[in-house]
Amino acid sequence: MRCGRSVNRDFPEVFVTDWCFWPLYDALNFRVIPPWLRPLTTTVVATLWHTYVSVTAARPSVARIEPAVSGNEKDTVRVEPEADSGV
8 A cells, every 4th residue: 555655756857857857867868978987987977866766755645734624714633644554
């Protein structure tokens, strides 16, 4: 369950960042970096990318404020993220 919530929460941000990051790197890679250095630079950049994805996935969920069921605008309820069951 935790993994599914994490993927649903983080996927849009990671997907957009992916589409901004990798095409730019590929363009630079094939225009600027000599062929003999491409495997090394790709390894370094991929390691940075995986670090970004890991940090994004490890962020804690943020509690949100929702109106209470009573309908009174002054009544609000703090909704905490679901606790992990350890599985």
